[in-house]
Amino acid sequence: MKLSKMEKLMLKGRYGEACKRALELVIAIAESYGYGELVRIRGAHISGISYKNIGDSGLEYIKDLVEGGAKVRVKTTTNPCGFDLDKPWLFDVDEGFFKKQMEIIRLLKEMGAKLSLTCTPYYVDNRPRRGDHIAWAESSAVIYANSVIGAYTTRESGPSALAAAITGRSALTRDHTDERKPSIMVNVQAKVFDYLDWSLLGYVVGKLAPDERPLLRVKRVTCSSDELKCFCAGLGASSTTSIFWLTTSDYNVVQGVKRIKVTHRDLRRARDEWALTRRPTLVFIGCPHCSLREIKEIAKELRGKRVKEDIKLFISTSRSIYAMASELGLVEVLERARAHLIKDTCLIVSPIKLSKNDVVLTDSAKTAYYAETMTNVMVAVEGRRKCLEEATK
């Protein structure tokens, strides 16, 4: 492999033991999965932050890296951790978990990572520009960065994104070149209206084409970037996909690739799998983390209402967006309605205890999918407005 002078010095250990080991990993990935070359990156986003996910093994690995002198070389943000740093009591965190999670956070800070603790770093904390090469983990953010923003990133794993952050390099793969072209045409016959529809559409497309790069042909698109974000999360949860395209025009129809369609019935069937048959005990909105616009919408909806005593309503976002919402007085509106605006975490990566009697209601296919596979509670999906109604009626 052709290496620059600096990369050779990294391998000799001139930039520390951690940097050497990190580059060895990037090179190994480049040799086995990539084009045998490295690409310089402008930013990184690392996953595997919650102690619930990485456990003692992950903590130990990050600690060894820091002891080996690891520092990030590019702007690096982090995925959510196990609890809201300002309200850990909401998430059934015990002392052991608290200490271990704070240790992980201390280590990441020492490495120079920005503790954005969010799965939507592209709103405020780490916004790539079109054409930027980056190394991101977190499937929903990867798909968003590639497809909505037009950046270039492989769907990195937790350790590989960390290695890229420390070396400033990633493996050159197809995702970093313009050879990433549609491999399948998806004719969307279903009508999509709200966040839940987009989220389910992503989930269904991913199930039908788990290892493809889909081009979606829709009749007309009137959607916000927030709705596309929900689509990205659904798609990321059910596939290995790193990019998609959306078109309304016949000019963009690609010849010579597979074709499938998604009908209203396909979406209906996915939705029926998670039908609401009992009264919810926990309503969760904010997978992926809410934007400021979404929080404004929710605050408007909740103004003058109150969440029922036996129901918890969680709305999750990043600490950066939380600060803006607070400035605008939206946090107060939500608190008055007995809703919890939480940051730094989500239902899935927190150790929150759910019993068999709990019913989780959400407007995210990704949360529904993971809650169902990781816990034994009953899970249901409904549109956002209906979720808020259920919590307050």
Next chain:
Amino acid sequence: MPRGGNEVIFRGKGLVKGYFRGEALVTSMPISFLGGVDPLTGMIVERGHELRGKVLADRVLILPHGKGSTVGSYVIYSLAKRGLAPRAIATLRADVMILTGCVISGIPLLDGIPIETLSAIRSGDVVEIDASRGILRRTSR
């Protein structure tokens, strides 16, 4: 490619260089290191796995590929630090989890071995992996 007596050689691509000679542990089922292996003992605990109850320490692990979360890489690392990880791994098709685990733990990894390996080598055979030269050799049975 049999070569007299009990000796058999298979070739692959060394993704992590290194040499080890020892007892083989062979499976035709993929392994998830997160959840499927106990990080404190290095024992395979996945329900329904044909190697359930076997320990990985000091073995040459031969398997099709890994499965499950990339957090499994951290489990391999943690096992290696405690001397509980396999001393070498050979795969038909390495996945990101196994590759990352081997690189960060310094475990020799030979990838792309032919599928016949899984039947020609049995658990308990003594094998030799030379990942630098891309060779897996069964020396005796």
